[in-house]
Amino acid sequence: MANVNTKPACTRRELDEARFLIRHVFFKKQPVSVIIFAFDGIAYAYVNHCMHMHRPLNCEQDNVFDESGNYLRCSMHGFIFDPKTGECQSPVCFGQRLQSLRLHECDGTVYFAEKHLTLID
Ligand code: FES
Numbered sequence: 001m002a003n004v005n006t007k008p009a010c011t012r013r014e015l016d017e018a019r020f021l022i023r024h025v026f027f028k029k030q031p032v033s034v035i036i037f038a039f040d041g042i043a044y045a046y047v048n049h050c051m052h053m054h055r056p057l058n059c060e061q062d063n064v065f066d067e068s069g070n071y072l073r074c075s076m077h078g079f080i081f082d083p084k085t086g087e088c089q090s091p092v093c094f095g096q097r098l099q100s101l102r103l104h105e106c107d108g109t110v111y112f113a114e115k116h117l118t119l120i121d
Pocket of ligand 1 (some may be wrong): 051052053077078079
């Protein structure tokens with residue numbers, strides 16, 4: 001089995017200290033920005049790309065959460081997303097999902113566990 005601990009995304013400490021982190025990687029050969037955050041203690045990662053008008057969620061504000069902290073929110077038009085599934089909760093794109101990326105956590109480090117992802121040096 002291939003070693004899954006080869007693509008570090010961040011440390012658990014970084015996740016716990018920041019509301020969210022942004023990383024830049026290649027995913028399926030495309031350069032993408034990735035949102036990483038902890039929600040209810042669990043680490044999640046999504047490609048930072050709103051399906052509505054193809055903008056990063058933090059394009060207008062340095063934030064990807066709504067005021068309650070319970071939903072991801074695109075700062076362009078305010079569409080909200082379930083942080084655990086990436087599913088859009090706003091009517092126009094209801095049910096569509098942000099592209100999730102699998103993570104693997106080991107010994108205080110969070111790794112990307114995606115075969116088609118490479119780190120940008
Ligand atoms: S571009 Fe994200 S809500 Fe419109």
